[in-house]
Amino acid sequence: MADGAHKHRVAIIGGGFGGLAAIEGLKGSDVDITIVDRRNHHLFQPLLYQVATTSLSPSEIAWPIRMLVKHRPEVTTVLGNVIGIDKAAQLIELDDGARIPFDSLIIATGARHGYFGHDDWEPFAPGLKTLEDATAMRRRLLVAFETAERETDPDKRRTLLTFAIIGAGPTGVELAGAVIELARITLRNEFRSIHPEQARVILIEAGPRVLASFRESLSVYARTALERLGVEVHLGQAVTEVTADTVTYGDQVLHANTIIWAAGVQASPAARWLGAEADRAGRIKVNPDLTVPGSPNIYAIGDTVSVPGLNGKPVPGIGDAAKQGGKHAARAIRARRAGLPVPAFRYRHLGDIATIGRSAAVIDFGSVQLTGWVGWWAWGLAHIYFLIGLKNRVSVALSWMWIYLSGHRSARLITWGEAGSDKQP
Ligand SMILES: Cc1cc2nc3c(=O)[nH]c(=O)nc-3n(C[C@H](O)[C@H](O)[C@H](O)COP(=O)(O)OP(=O)(O)OC[C@H]3O[C@@H](n4cnc5c(N)ncnc54)[C@H](O)[C@@H]3O)c2cc1C
Numbered sequence: 001m002a003d004g005a006h007k008h009r010v011a012i013i014g015g016g017f018g019g020l021a022a023i024e025g026l027k028g029s030d031v032d033i034t035i036v037d038r039r040n041h042h043l044f045q046p047l048l049y050q051v052a053t054t055s056l057s058p059s060e061i062a063w064p065i066r067m068l069v070k071h072r073p074e075v076t077t078v079l080g081n082v083i084g085i086d087k088a089a090q091l092i093e094l095d096d097g098a099r100i101p102f103d104s105l106i107i108a109t110g111a112r113h114g115y116f117g118h119d120d121w122e123p124f125a126p127g128l129k130t131l132e133d134a135t136a137m138r139r140r141l142l143v144a145f146e147t148a149e150r151e152t153d154p155d156k157r158r159t160l161l162t163f164a165i166i167g168a169g170p171t172g173v174e175l176a177g178a179v180i181e182l183a184r185i186t187l188r189n190e191f192r193s194i195h196p197e198q199a200r201v202i203l204i205e206a207g208p209r210v211l212a213s214f215r216e217s218l219s220v221y222a223r224t225a226l227e228r229l230g231v232e233v234h235l236g237q238a239v240t241e242v243t244a245d246t247v248t249y250g251d252q253v254l255h256a257n258t259i260i261w262a263a264g265v266q267a268s269p270a271a272r273w274l275g276a277e278a279d280r281a282g283r284i285k286v287n288p289d290l291t292v293p294g295s296p297n298i299y300a301i302g303d304t305v306s307v308p309g310l311n312g313k314p315v316p317g318i319g320d321a322a323k324q325g326g327k328h329a330a331r332a333i334r335a336r337r338a339g340l341p342v343p344a345f346r347y348r349h350l351g352d353i354a355t356i357g358r359s360a361a362v363i364d365f366g367s368v369q370l371t372g373w374v375g376w377w378a379w380g381l382a383h384i385y386f387l388i389g390l391k392n393r394v395s396v397a398l399s400w401m402w403i404y405l406s407g408h409r410s411a412r413l414i415t416w417g418e419a420g421s422d423k424q425p
Helices: 017-025 046-053 131-150 154-160 170-186 215-228 270-272 317-338 372-386 390-406
Strands: 007-015 031-037 039-045 063-065 073-077 082-086 093-095 099-101 104-107 111-113 160-168 200-204 233-235 238-241 245-247 252-255 256-262 263-266 295-301 352-355 361-364
Touching: 007 099, 017 031, 017 073, 017 104, 039 170, 039 256, 046 170, 046 372, 063 233, 073 215, 082 295, 131 154, 131 170, 154 160, 160 245, 160 252, 170 200, 170 352, 200 215, 263 317, 270 295, 270 390, 295 317, 295 390, 317 361, 352 372, 361 372, 372 390
Parallel strands: 007 031, 007 104, 031 073, 104 295, 160 200, 160 256, 200 233
Antiparallel strands: 039 063, 082 093, 093 099, 111 263, 238 245, 245 252, 352 361
């Protein structure tokens, strides 16, 4: 045994993109690995908006972590909610009182949406991060149309058919395109009192352009494509108030029954668990090699850290950065155990990608940029490639093909919160 009576124990908190990449990177390294996650599944978050907008079902974009590591006997999966880390005793603390020992630790607990100090807005303007968020958003969207169908007051009906999306990054843009297509294409002709295609979708952004992380020409393209679909894009106006059915931005008060938050992120509380320095979004300020300052055996990766990348620009909170961080942490653990120096993390940005409805996308791979349906197919192929399992790849490809050809979305189910509830809209 490498370390006394037991093999070197690597604990990983979080089975997202970063955590799974670390497990992959540790293959064959003669360590025992424990992966702890409070959910039993790995979630492909880039396609969450498609669950929220009825294109895909939850099981098409999520997989049990236990199943993903079943051929790795050295990996133990624990379903548990981490609430602390005892650095001195090298223990992870779970909320049920259990303790998990480690020799090396990788923290990959991600982030949630953040409300810039206005947490009271969350119940009115929920964000999208988990499968529960997505199915709740799907319910809100579909119930708005159902309620509007029975509403006789024209003002209330207008409010029910107004959908506000706050934040025009990739998630906001993708949601806006999908919601307008749901209204204008999928639901058309299905209602008798309302015309779903008259629904308004308003995308509100504080900055001067949509998709601010993309080059300007692609932002302009995306805005035009959204407007062509019927989305109203309001730029340069920060939201100052959100209530159950209003959004205030600039000098406007918009009445909207469904308000979606796609504007900010807040890191997991891992910095607090460690007593580590964090940035304004709560991300741990890690060392260049991704270790937590003062703890050479603790790595933190992905959305829960802040680390400078190329040209001093922070590494973005995207899936590929988390994966690269996971691979780096695995390499670093191997190197340290072999007595070799651990190099700094070098992030390589492969590109930016976002879709606008079912037939346009913008792709920025530096020297290559794609837009329109060519971009959409490239986006679609890339996402299908990154899904796990042949069945899901085939099923998602067929769903997209069907939506593309017919406009119909197969996951248009309103599911209520609790088993046994027999509520009606
Ligand atoms: C709606 C949406 C769309 C996105 N679209 C894109 C995209 O198109 N392209 C792209 O590259 N990126 C996209 N991203 C970002 C990308 O998904 C994240 O950057 C990536 O998931 C970060 O990986 P991670 O491993 O750091 O965290 P995550 O993948 O979020 O994983 C964190 C894991 O930690 C677990 N966890 C958290 N807290 C605890 C705890 N206390 N105890 C136990 N377990 C815990 C969670 O359950 C989760 O499984 C999107 C994100 C969202 C929300």
